[in-house]
Amino acid sequence: MQSTSYAIITIAVVVLGTMLTRFLPFIVFPSNKQPAPIIKYLGNTLPGAVIALLVIYSLKDTTILSGNHGLPELISISVIVILHLWRRNMLLSIAAGTIIHMVLLQTIFVG
Numbered sequence: 547m548q549s550t551s552y553a554i555i556t557i558a559v560v561v562l563g564t565m566l567t568r569f570l571p572f573i574v575f576p577s578n579k580q581p582a583p584i585i586k587y588l589g590n591t592l593p594g595a596v597i598a599l600l601v602i603y604s605l606k607d608t609t610i611l612s613g614n615h616g617l618p619e620l621i622s623i624s625v626i627v628i629l630h631l632w633r634r635n636m637l638l639s640i641a642a643g644t645i646i647h648m649v650l651l652q653t654i655f656v657g
Contacts (some may be wrong), residue, residue, distance in 0.1 A: 614655045622647035 575581050581589075610616040626643035630636065 616648040616653045618647055620651060 575585065605616075605619060608616045608619050622643045623645045627637045629642050630639040633639070
């Protein structure tokens with residue numbers, strides 16, 4: 547009986563958390579009211595900052611003086627940049643770069 551009540555409480559908390567994260571922005575920032583300048587600034591600045599942080603985090607352990615010399619990463623980043631400049635589709639760029647990187651690591655740069 548305890549495991550059933552535990553499961554129900556867990557599901558309720560997950561549902562509540564999901565609903566809160568979905569509805570809270572619409573409650574805090576209604577569409578008929580202008581958001582504060584800081585919110586506009588963060589909305590313009592954070593996406594680029596998050597992408598830059600992810601790139602830095604992804605490349606932090608890349609060694610250019612040994613092993614593959616960072617070639618799989620360089621090739622994958624080149625594919626991402628070229629695809630993004632060509633198609634302007636972030637999902638396509640990220641997916642293709644990830645696939646190219648995995649294929650390179652599994653086939654050519656096995657180590």
